[in-house]
Amino acid sequence: MTEKVLSLNNLAINLGGKRVLNGINLDVYQGEIIGYIGPNGAGKSTTVKIMLGLLEDYQGTVEIFGGDIAAGDHTYKRRIGYVPENAKIYDNLTASEYLTFIGELYGLDKEVVETKARQLMHEFELDHVFNTRLSSFSKGMRQKVLIISSLLHDPDLLFLDEPLNGLDANSVMIIKEMLTQLAAQGKTIFYSSHIMDVVEKISNRIVLLIDGAVAADGSFTELKEQSKEGSLEQIFNQLTGFDEHHDVAKNFVSIVSGESHHE
Numbered sequence: 001m002t003e004k005v006l007s008l009n010n011l012a013i014n015l016g017g018k019r020v021l022n023g024i025n026l027d028v029y030q031g032e033i034i035g036y037i038g039p040n041g042a043g044k045s046t047t048v049k050i051m052l053g054l055l056e057d058y059q060g061t062v063e064i065f066g067g068d069i070a071a072g073d074h075t076y077k078r079r080i081g082y083v084p085e086n087a088k089i090y091d092n093l094t095a096s097e098y099l100t101f102i103g104e105l106y107g108l109d110k111e112v113v114e115t116k117a118r119q120l121m122h123e124f125e126l127d128h129v130f131n132t133r134l135s136s137f138s139k140g141m142r143q144k145v146l147i148i149s150s151l152l153h154d155p156d157l158l159f160l161d162e163p164l165n166g167l168d169a170n171s172v173m174i175i176k177e178m179l180t181q182l183a184a185q186g187k188t189i190f191y192s193s194h195i196m197d198v199v200e201k202i203s204n205r206i207v208l209l210i211d212g213a214v215a216a217d218g219s220f221t222e223l224k225e226q227s228k229e230g231s232l233e234q235i236f237n238q239l240t241g242f243d244e245h246h247d248v249a250k251n252f253v254s255i256v257s258g259e260s261h262h263e
């Protein structure tokens, strides 16, 4: 269970003339659920895009399943699943067509993937819309289709960006439990979210990114001991140096109600 799945060494990148990642060092081991958190704009999505092979102009090295992804062998991508935050789903396709298409991209046999997709849709109680166009799906239904599409090929490494977006409380329980079980089976999960109480509960390791560098890395218990704060939300506020939520909220409300005397 100690195989190194992912290794970032001095990973840095400039985008639009700005230093977005500033020397990230991170080793991730099989079976870990990494809660990858940080303020808006810290560089979380950028890190994930590099690991997916979507951004190439970086410095440092990225090793996935023991191989340098810059070496030109892209077969590692077949062992990766990805739930993007804002996915463009092919609206004109039915769920069945979309999932079969994605499965075939991963090299799965059409019949095999269709059966698997149907079974997974059934688990989400979406049997009745298997042959319905995605354009008529609600936000949560689309999110379930995205989650299914990321898992069809039984990936070893899963990148999730706000995977619970739009899901109801029952579905959230299913996904949380599912992630725990997948990790127990030896899958590795990289979980990016702003919902601190979920990250706190499901991650066995939390990595906090601030200004493109790792500012904290440890289990929730370890972070709690270091910062002497009670919840991950409070730890996040403390480590990002933010204690003005009360003032900002108050200003907002007074501006909204026209009571503000600010210029």
Ligand SMILES: Nc1ncnc2c1ncn2[C@@H]1O[C@H](COP(=O)(O)OP(=O)(O)OP(=O)(O)O)[C@@H](O)[C@H]1O
Pocket (backbone or CB within 6 Å): 015, 016, 017, 018, 020, 038, 039, 040, 041, 042, 043, 044, 045, 046, 047
């Ligand atoms: N193509 C680009 N060109 C210029 N700047 C970019 C580009 N992509 C990202 N950035 C900048 O890089 C920084 C990090 O962006 P990124 O999307 O990785 O942040 P994030 O941590 O995922 O934020 P969020 O929590 O808001 O999703 C931001 O300041 C963003 O404006």
